[in-house]
Amino acid sequence: MPLTSRTRSASLTLQPGHGDRPDPASGHGGKLDFDGAKPAGTTEAKLRDAEGADSLIVTSFGKFERRERWTILKNVLAISFAFSCLFTAFTGMGNLQSSINSEGGVGNAGMATIYVALIVSCLFLPSLVINRLTCKWAIVVCTFLYSLYLLAQFYPRLYTIIPGAIILGISAAPMWSAKCTYLTQVSGPWALLIRHGDWSSARPSRWIVKFFGVFFLFFQTGQIWGNLISFLVLTPEEQATVSPSDEGLAICGIAYCPGSEEAFNNTNLQRPPKHQINTLVGVYLALGVAASVLLAVLVDSLGKYGENDRDTSASGTRPLTLLLATMMHMKKPYQLLIIPLTMWSGFEQAFLMADFTKAFVSCAWGIHRVGLVLIVYGITDSICSFSFGFIIKRVGRVPLFVVAAALNYAAIATFIHWAPGPDETHVFFLLAAGWGMADAVWQTQINALYGVIFPDTAEAAFSNYRLWESLGYAAAFIYSDLLCVTRKVDLLITVLTIGMLGYFAIELMERRKAKGDMKVTKE
Structure with missing residues (x-):
């Protein structure tokens, strides 16, 4: 799903994500060091009224009244709610592609195309689009382009879905990058307003984390609402429900192969009536368009908060520079070792969206119940994503990775x-x-691991993260209509095992390095 933010000591590096989740890495504007140093363009001063109360805070961004903080909060909430609407539509539609658009492999072909286009977009477009349109209008335009993919669902053919998927994939990276930039940029004025213009106590990095926390609080609910809508709309009337035969159920699960439902007449895999599909697409399309309208109407231009002060002088060469840095980064041993686990992140999400939904849920229980089952997935994923940030402080990183792998192995068994x-x-x-x-675990901790093991090359490192996870997504969607589930499960076991071995190798080398540093220090 096209697309968390993490902090490291005195800096926060942010990146646009892919599919349905954002990832921490450098996006437009590069690394932002906010703790202990005042950003350029932040001159603090205060004007007081006759009674001595703070009336204005003057910075090089402009003069702000104290109530401006409510305007900033309105902008943060508007962006968060709009993205929740957009990804309610996108995740709900994406989870059904292998089931409702299975004829000719159209649905999975579209999903694969999204992530291939996203790779190109991440490397070349964010800086160029944002500099041309500004942050606000980059977000507005790119969210609207998502609606074209949703519109294509009314008439799902390769010549409608593929162009829509390309447009969506290309627009995803600038959209996420502009969103990250917006939330980060407004944290400076907000921190000054909260602290009455005293930069020494403002600590904008704390507010960056809080703003992103608010954003993801809204964003993560998209998985829940999108699946709930699909369940409610696609649920058939009881009298129209026909259960499949024992022979039809026998092809489900590990025995499923693409196209086998035609030979065994599994009624669970029959496409829902056209009017139900159109109703569902209409609801999702309305949410997607509403997201763009809300952003255009409610979100203020970032110019009043210092957008024009950001350094964009390198924007013309940055895409090529980033591409070269990404390729060169693959020479690093840690990067080579972490590639399989990064690809696993894409493989496992694509398997859930394309294969678990069709071969297990749709085949054995009905297409309309995909949303019902994935509501549980969305709730669990959201709660655990939030909770693991606290748990890792107590138990460390390794136990979480081991538990995650054990859960996947148990599910695969x-x-x-x-x-x-x-x-x-x-x-x-x-x-x-x-x-x-x-x-x-995979979505939060692999991102965090990249930040830990590549502290000095964050931009190239997270570019590799986007590249290899997106390749995992694309590969899994491509072979979804070519291989039987038993072969896909073999691939999952192989990729997860190799990925965990690479991860353990990194942890072992890190511990040896730490012991070596301790010995040097003692001597």
Whole structure:
């Protein structure tokens, strides 16, 4: 899903994400060091009224009244709510592509195209688009372009879905980068307003984290609302429901191969009626357009908060420079070791969206129940993503990675040995919850690991993260309509195992390095 923010001591580096989640790395504007140093263009001064109360705070951004902080908060909330609307639509639609647009592999082909386009977009477009349109209008325009992909769902053919997917993938990186830049930029004026213009106690980096926390509080709910809408709209009337035969259920789960439903007439995999699909697409399209309108109407231009003071002099050469830095970064041993686990992050999410939804849930229980099962996934993923930030402080990074891998291995073992059917519905929810818990670790901690092991080359490192995770997504969607589930599960086991071995190698080298540093210090 096209697309968390993390902090490291005195700096915060932010990056646009891909698919349905944002990732921490450098986006437009590079690294921002806010703790202990005053950003250029932040001259603090205060004007007082006759009674001595603070009336204005003057910075090089401009003169702000104290109530300006409510305007900033309004902007943050408007962006957060608009993204929640947009990704309610996108995630809900994306989770159904392998089930409702399976004919000719159109749905999965579109999803693969999104992530291929995203790779190109991340490397070349964010700086160029933002400099041309400004942050606000880059967000508005790019969110609107998502609606073109949703519009194509009314008539899903390769010649409509693929162009829509290309446009969405290209627009995703500038959109996320502009959003990251906006939230980061307004944290400076906000911190000064809260601290009455005293920069020494303002600590904008704290407010960056809080703003992103508010954003993701809204954003993560998109998985829940999107799936709830699909469940409610696609639920058939009871009298129209026809259960598949035992032969039809026998092809589900690990035994499923693309196209086998036609030979065995599995009624669960029949496409819902056209009017239901159109109603669902109409609801999602309305949410996507509403997101763009809300952003255009409610969000203020970033110019009043110092957008024009940012350094954009290198924007013309940055895409090529970033591409070269990304390629050169692959020479680093740590980068080579972390590539398999990074690709696993894409593989496991794509498997859930394309294969678990179709081969297990849709095949054995019905397409309309995909949303119901994935609501549990979304809730679990959101809660664990928030909770693991506190847990890692107590238990460390390694136990979380081990638990996540164990959850995935346990789920894969269930995929292999379980014959899904409508009489064991609780297993669908348990699998979704376990996969969501593991995904919360992969999405938060792989990002954090990149920040830890590549502290001096964050931009090139996170560019590699985007590249390899997106390749994992694209590869999984491409082979989804070519391989049987048993072969896909073999690939999952292989990629996860190699990824964990690479991760353990990095941890071992880090510990040896730490011991070496301690010995040098003692001597």
